[in-house]
Amino acid sequence: MASRPQSDAARAIIGAPTAMVDAPRKTSGAGAYTDDLAVPGMLHGKILHSHLPHARIRGVDAGAALALPGVRCVITGADAPTAYGVLPIGKDECALQPDKARYIGDNIACVVAESERIAAAALPLIRVEYEPLPAYFDPEAAMAAPAAGWLHDHRPRNIEKEYHHVFGDPDAALARAAAVCRNRYVCPAVTHAAMEPHATLARFEPDGGLTVWSSTQVPYYLHKTLARVLQMSMERIRVIKPMVGGGFGGKSEVCPLEIVAAVAARRAGAPVKITYSREEVFYTHRGRPLQLTELETGAAADGTILAVRARVIQDGGAYCGYGPVTLLYSGALLGAMYDIPNVRWDGYRVLTNKPACGAMRGHGTVNTRFAFEAQLDELAERLGLDPAELRRRNFLQPPCRTVNGLRVLSYGLPECLETVVAASGWRERRTGRAAGAPPAVNDGRGPRRADRASAPSRRHGLGVACSHYVSGAANAVDRADAIHSTVYVEAAAPLPAPAGGASGGGAASDAAPPAVAVLTGTAEIGQGSDTMQAQIVAAALGLPLAAVAVIAADSAITPMDLGSYSSRVTFMAGNAALRAAEDLKQQIAAALARRWNCDPEAIRCLGGQVLGPSGQALSFAAAVAAALPPGAAHLRGVGTYSPPREAQGGDFKGAGVGPSPAYSYSAQVAEVSVDEDSGQVTVHKIWAAHDCGRALNPVAVEGQVIGSVWMGLGQALSEEMAYTRSGQLANPGLLDYRVPTILDSPPVEAFIVESLDPEGPFGAKEAGEGSLAAVIPAIANAIYDAAGIRLYQPPFTPDRVLRALQARAAAPASGQAATAGQDQPETKPGPASGPPPPSPAGAPPQAGG
Amino acid sequence: MSLPSFQLHRPRELAEAVALWTEHGAAAKLLAGGTDLIPSLKQGLFAPDHLIDLGAIAGLTGISRAANGDWLIGAMTRIHEVAEDPILGREFPLLAAAAGQIASPVLRRMGTLGGNLCLDTRCLWYNQSYLWRQSCGFCLKKNGAVCHVAPGGRRCWAAFSADTAPALLVLDASVEIAGPAGARWLPLAELYSGAGDHPLRLGRGEILSRVRLPAAAAGMRGSYQKFRIRNSIDYPLAALALALRREANGAVTARLALTALNPAPVLVAGLERCLAAALAADPPDLAAVVQLVNRAAKPLSTSTVPADYRREMVLIQARRALEACLA
Amino acid sequence: MITAFTVNGQPRRLELDPATLLLEALREHLRLTGTKCGCDDSSCGACTVLVNGQPALACTLLAAGCDGADITTIEGIATDGRLTALQRAFGRMGGAQCGFCTPGMVMAAKALLDGNPDPSDGEIQAALSGNICRCTGYVQILASVRAALAEAAGAAADAARPKAAADAQRRAAGPTPPPQAAEPQSAHG
Known part of the structure; x- marks a missing residue:
């Protein structure tokens, strides 16, 4: 049942551009992030990482390190041997590895010292005796490894997990398709690179309790994991999340330093802070895995998509993490944005000797979406259809269930697509044809057409693509019946008015102290969850925003929320906050209904007042006082959220991942030009329309949409975790892992589409992730429109683009009419330092003109 | 991230700096703007007992004219000042263009011209932490015996990656070297050894103190072509400077230099003759000039961007620079 | 030392x-x-x-x-506890999401505006091109700097206008909101 803002007061808050409630803390520099904290007697921890990619640990001798003045202790795997992991089926890592190192950067020991400098100086003094083991950096090679090369004994052939899903009869459907495209796509790993490096401060209290401050998206999972590894009851542990400088998924499972700091604090008998260096952040990773995607899509002559077949291999790195979830997302959402009746998906999650992957913005969906939306562009061309029209012909017809059991209620994709098609001038400006073909010697002219003038061509091209994402996972990772979020809204008994005080029961003003407190376990990480809940509660109770204080993410005082991941917070905690406010309102209404002798349903909260049906009015504070039970100090409204059973999906193996109470949608058009001399791609503009259900705060929604688009742009143009042949991450820093600067970032125009989800709070759905995936294929398709080259491997760096231009130039000018299946590239690509991208040569260029 | 401990010296006079540098030799490092050295200290590439900060020496900054009309730039003059100085920019737009594209605005305010000219060479296998370098058994340039870029060789191929060096080379600049035996001037090209693991040809106690730009080079047409992935922050991955003047008699004075490709900035030899021949043809045929650049460039896999692409890029840059300056 | x-x-x-x-x-x-x-x-x-x-x-x-x-x-940079126009604009226009790049971004922008009160978009982008933000895609950061400039321009225009006229306009625009003070150090500290 949709809740709509009923009153003017609610309308003034819901949908109004609203500054983040915590903005002054950020802009003044006064807000505290974890590394900004210091407590008396605090020591500093530094972790020793493995320099070998795969090795048995025969022994650790910390004698020389311990002898260094200022070093307090050194801990190793033996100090915290309990394995953990975010999934019940994947508890395969220890905070410090007791017997095996599985990647360069794995965690071996931790020095605790009086200063960071001393701890750093002690690290090289620790002697570790290793027995090297064969290491695998390529997922397909790892799947063929002999037993000595298995990272985990319980995972033969390094296969963490495989799933095989078939819906309908894809083989038969492809056989009768008028056109089939078949390609291999390679997406190298990318990482979150949140600006705040992870930090944790742990302190044991005199009573034996443990307090942990940590930069985490998932305080509750951290709480549980600390209890498991330290073998303490959760009640003895307090987890506090200070301000967090970005997560994007990189802090959405427990990271080693969070456990190590606590173990070290216990061992040292003093508080210990660990702050990762930027290099350690890269080794901790948990980002988007390298994904190899073999994809086949077939359509009827009218553009109806008949079937899709995909084989996905994800290189998960050394530990499980969210791996099976990431893998399942790559399949679950593959066929769920359009009406596709026949789907086959085979997925493999593979272990390799590289940093472990995990959840990154658009979790699991991004690389598959790139492949699918890029392939749709090819399919449209084969069918002679406008790519936007092809998409239009395959929209879902909600309310409906997709072939894999996902329930879809609100669906703003058609409006998103029309919005960006209109705004970009798609029909008039797209060239709709590929470039021709030309000679290939580099005389400094580049692989341009021979007939072209000397000045480089910068023909602009447009590309379109769509994407979507969940508004939270309908199934919690560890238990089916979990309450996903609980929020309290508390109103305290008003204090007596100060002598001479002027406020006599009028509306609360901006300067008035907060009238209610929201207690929530949600993790504000910059996305605006505190502001969102303040808005919802203020709107529901007819209060100004400034009358609502948000107290969040302190396990000692706030109720449980699963955390900030899978774009769940607005939908789930937002609903819980709304229900908590309504519960409080009902308590007030019930009391005043007795006093006013009216129906409680007729009582409204508006403009800082509580109003009866016959002109009765009390200030909100007076109404709270009137509703307080005798002797009570405050009223508490309680709201919870659990996804409805109907949204929890089917019951096949792996069906738990993908279902969500609601899905966001995005359509984008990218405008690019390609310097055909050098292969350099310039993105001139991106139009992005996002269906967020309802924009509770348009500034925040636009910020999330633009931020998502931009992060996808980074993956499309410059970001890539490049590995050397010996398994080292070649670019473990912000100098060489190239996050776009402001000069590399095109204007992104965001359009908000409001489909008013029937179950979302005030109709809202997610806004923070769903726009990421579309930008990569939109750019790839625009490059094709501009230069006639298909790119199958992001990032579309100048070298890759130039190779594709050269391949186009070398191809015969005619006779390459594409037929289904012929363009399956044979080459096996690897990341950066490996062989070249699979396919420009394998993909036939469009016949000239 | 903290720096390892060292003793810090902040001399007020150049002579004092030379004396300290002479005294401590390999146990010391010179600190100019610090934009390369400080990150390198964090990575453990150097662990000097002594750091000699040149920042307190007043006489090392500033842009001035010599009596003969040559331009003199103090080694500690900030890159930003070199890029933004209006008169220098009018006389030597090429230098302003190269300096103005270094790193990012804040780094240009911190970095110095002398520091840029004396920049350590860079390599994927070198500019890494101790842990990282340990994981590949170190390399020729630091602690190791092998070159991962050219295995089997005994040469270090780390790439010299400063932007101002090629611009100053083609403007025929010379540098003043202060040392224990007094000051000497040498052509900029002679500052560079060509060896990636000890890129500068400086003796014990020697400090680059000034740069001289000859008045004769003022007003030359110039083009600075730079390739990097991002439009800010990044070091160049291939770059080229061209200075050119068509004399009244029709002759062409031209110099072309490369950076970010070889272990030293390279002034391409034989350019003028080759260019004259190219221009004698009608229409001019620049292919031979581009081939000259091709022979001079020696990019290897010192970066995650493929070396063969960097080579192709510099050829494109050569053509573009020539077309720009001949237009 | x-x-x-x-x-x-x-x-x-x-x-x-x-x-x-x-x-x-x-x-x-x-x-x-x-x-x-x-x-x-x-x-x-x-x-x-x-x-x-x-x-x-x-x-x-x-x-x-x-x-x-x-x-x-x-x-x-705040004066008497009141955040500068630049800081307030970053809060209002979405220039600060996670806030971790914000201090550096604000200081880089302040350095620009101190020396150039009327920069073009290109000059703002150039001045901020050494500062990485991972949240915003920079669009709302640019808008924040522009908004601060607009506020400064508005204030300058106000100052240039005869006082009575400015007062009349202010009265017509309704009550001014109370100043937004910098919040104290997080309670978690």
């Missing part, structure tokens, strides 16, 4: 190890933790402060090298 400098208008004298970075002196010795550390290779701009009015990376400067300098950090 003893280092003496002025930080946010206050003379400070610190006994420091010579290898102490300015960032460490600010964050650890003076507990001015608004200046952030985002990378270790001088490539993100999160630690941008003003040294003698010029933007500089505090992670790349020795504290001792700043002896005698006038240093301004994010904590030092």
Whole structure:
């Protein structure tokens, strides 16, 4: 049942551009992030990482390190041997590895010292005796490894997990398709690179309790994991999340330093802070895995998509993490944005000797979406259809269930697509044809057409693509019946008015102290969850925003929320906050209904007042006082959220991942030009329309949409975790892992589409992730429109683009009419330092003109 | 991230700096703007007992004219000042263009011209932490015996990656070297050894103190072509400077230099003759000039961007620079 | 060694190890933790402060090298507890999401505006091109700087107008909201 803002007061808050409630803390520099904290007697921890990619640990001798003045202790795997992991089926890592190192950067020991400098100086003094083991950096090679090369004994052939899903009869459907495209796509790993490096401060209290401050998206999972590894009851542990400088998924499972700091604090008998260096952040990773995607899509002559077949291999790195979830997302959402009746998906999650992957913005969906939306562009061309029209012909017809059991209620994709098609001038400006073909010697002219003038061509091209994402996972990772979020809204008994005080029961003003407190376990990480809940509660109770204080993410005082991941917070905690406010309102209404002798349903909260049906009015504070039970100090409204059973999906193996109470949608058009001399791609503009259900705060929604688009742009143009042949991450820093600067970032125009989800709070759905995936294929398709080259491997760096231009130039000018299946590239690509991208040569260029 | 401990010296006079540098030799490092050295200290590439900060020496900054009309730039003059100085920019737009594209605005305010000219060479296998370098058994340039870029060789191929060096080379600049035996001037090209693991040809106690730009080079047409992935922050991955003047008699004075490709900035030899021949043809045929650049460039896999692409890029840059300056 | 400098208008004298970075002196010795550390290779701009009015990376400067300098950090730009137009605009326009790049971004923008009260978009982008933000895609950061400029322009126009006219306009526009004060240190600290 949709809740709509009923009153003017609610309308003034819901949908109004609203500054983040915590903005002054950020802009003044006064807000505290974890590394900004210091407590008396605090020591500093530094972790020793493995320099070998795969090795048995025969022994650790910390004698020389311990002898260094200022070093307090050194801990190793033996100090915290309990394995953990975010999934019940994947508890395969220890905070410090007791017997095996599985990647360069794995965690071996931790020095605790009086200063960071001393701890750093002690690290090289620790002697570790290793027995090297064969290491695998390529997922397909790892799947063929002999037993000595298995990272985990319980995972033969390094296969963490495989799933095989078939819906309908894809083989038969492809056989009768008028056109089939078949390609291999390679997406190298990318990482979150949140600006705040992870930090944790742990302190044991005199009573034996443990307090942990940590930069985490998932305080509750951290709480549980600390209890498991330290073998303490959760009640003895307090987890506090200070301000967090970005997560994007990189802090959405427990990271080693969070456990190590606590173990070290216990061992040292003093508080210990660990702050990762930027290099350690890269080794901790948990980002988007390298994904190899073999994809086949077939359509009827009218553009109806008949079937899709995909084989996905994800290189998960050394530990499980969210791996099976990431893998399942790559399949679950593959066929769920359009009406596709026949789907086959085979997925493999593979272990390799590289940093472990995990959840990154658009979790699991991004690389598959790139492949699918890029392939749709090819399919449209084969069918002679406008790519936007092809998409239009395959929209879902909600309310409906997709072939894999996902329930879809609100669906703003058609409006998103029309919005960006209109705004970009798609029909008039797209060239709709590929470039021709030309000679290939580099005389400094580049692989341009021979007939072209000397000045480089910068023909602009447009590309379109769509994407979507969940508004939270309908199934919690560890238990089916979990309450996903609980929020309290508390109103305290008003204090007596100060002598001479002027406020006599009028509306609360901006300067008035907060009238209610929201207690929530949600993790504000910059996305605006505190502001969102303040808005919802203020709107529901007819209060100004400034009358609502948000107290969040302190396990000692706030109720449980699963955390900030899978774009769940607005939908789930937002609903819980709304229900908590309504519960409080009902308590007030019930009391005043007795006093006013009216129906409680007729009582409204508006403009800082509580109003009866016959002109009765009390200030909100007076109404709270009137509703307080005798002797009570405050009223508490309680709201919870659990996804409805109907949204929890089917019951096949792996069906738990993908279902969500609601899905966001995005359509984008990218405008690019390609310097055909050098292969350099310039993105001139991106139009992005996002269906967020309802924009509770348009500034925040636009910020999330633009931020998502931009992060996808980074993956499309410059970001890539490049590995050397010996398994080292070649670019473990912000100098060489190239996050776009402001000069590399095109204007992104965001359009908000409001489909008013029937179950979302005030109709809202997610806004923070769903726009990421579309930008990569939109750019790839625009490059094709501009230069006639298909790119199958992001990032579309100048070298890759130039190779594709050269391949186009070398191809015969005619006779390459594409037929289904012929363009399956044979080459096996690897990341950066490996062989070249699979396919420009394998993909036939469009016949000239 | 903290720096390892060292003793810090902040001399007020150049002579004092030379004396300290002479005294401590390999146990010391010179600190100019610090934009390369400080990150390198964090990575453990150097662990000097002594750091000699040149920042307190007043006489090392500033842009001035010599009596003969040559331009003199103090080694500690900030890159930003070199890029933004209006008169220098009018006389030597090429230098302003190269300096103005270094790193990012804040780094240009911190970095110095002398520091840029004396920049350590860079390599994927070198500019890494101790842990990282340990994981590949170190390399020729630091602690190791092998070159991962050219295995089997005994040469270090780390790439010299400063932007101002090629611009100053083609403007025929010379540098003043202060040392224990007094000051000497040498052509900029002679500052560079060509060896990636000890890129500068400086003796014990020697400090680059000034740069001289000859008045004769003022007003030359110039083009600075730079390739990097991002439009800010990044070091160049291939770059080229061209200075050119068509004399009244029709002759062409031209110099072309490369950076970010070889272990030293390279002034391409034989350019003028080759260019004259190219221009004698009608229409001019620049292919031979581009081939000259091709022979001079020696990019290897010192970066995650493929070396063969960097080579192709510099050829494109050569053509573009020539077309720009001949237009 | 003893280092003496002025930080946010206050003379400070610190006994420091010579290898102490300015960032460490600010964050650890003076507990001015608004200046952030985002990378270790001088490539993100999160630690941008003003040294003698010029933007500089505090992670790349020795504290001792700043002896005698006038240093301004994010904590030092508000006046009488009121955030500057630039800080307020970053809050209002979405220029600060996670907030971690914000101090450096604000200081880089302030350095630009101090020397150029009427920059073009291109000049703003150039001035901020050493500062990485991972949240915003920079669009709302550019809008924030523009909004601060518009506010300053509005204030200047107000100042230039006869007082009575300005008062009349203000009355017509309704009551002004109370000033937004910088919040105190997080309770978690």
